[in-house]
Amino acid sequence: MRQCESTTLFQLTKSPILFENLPERLTVASTSLYSTVLQPWTLYQLGIIVGLFLVSLAISKKLEPPLEIWVRGLKLNSGFLRVFAALLRRI
Numbered sequence: 001m002r003q004c005e006s007t008t009l010f011q012l013t014k015s016p017i018l019f020e021n022l023p024e025r026l027t028v029a030s031t032s033l034y035s036t037v038l039q040p041w042t043l044y045q046l047g048i049i050v051g052l053f054l055v056s057l058a059i060s061k062k063l064e065p066p067l068e069i070w071v072r073g074l075k076l077n078s079g080f081l082r083v084f085a086a087l088l089r090r091i
Helices: 002-013 022-035 040-073 079-090
Strands: none
Touching: 040 079
């Protein structure tokens, strides 16, 4: 049974149908991808994503130190402190 499976796999990889017109297919796919990425709206979306990431990074840098001081100063149950510490690590 093992011999049969490997023979079938070998036959599939040697099939000319899989590799027929491969350079042509790759050229069409890369051209399509290139034209899709260079659409104005796609570039706007990428700019929005990068901008929002930078804004969130700046907010987290300003917000994290005061929150960390606040959590360290809490005198609560240790379970609550673990929850707050885990939330702080996610920021």
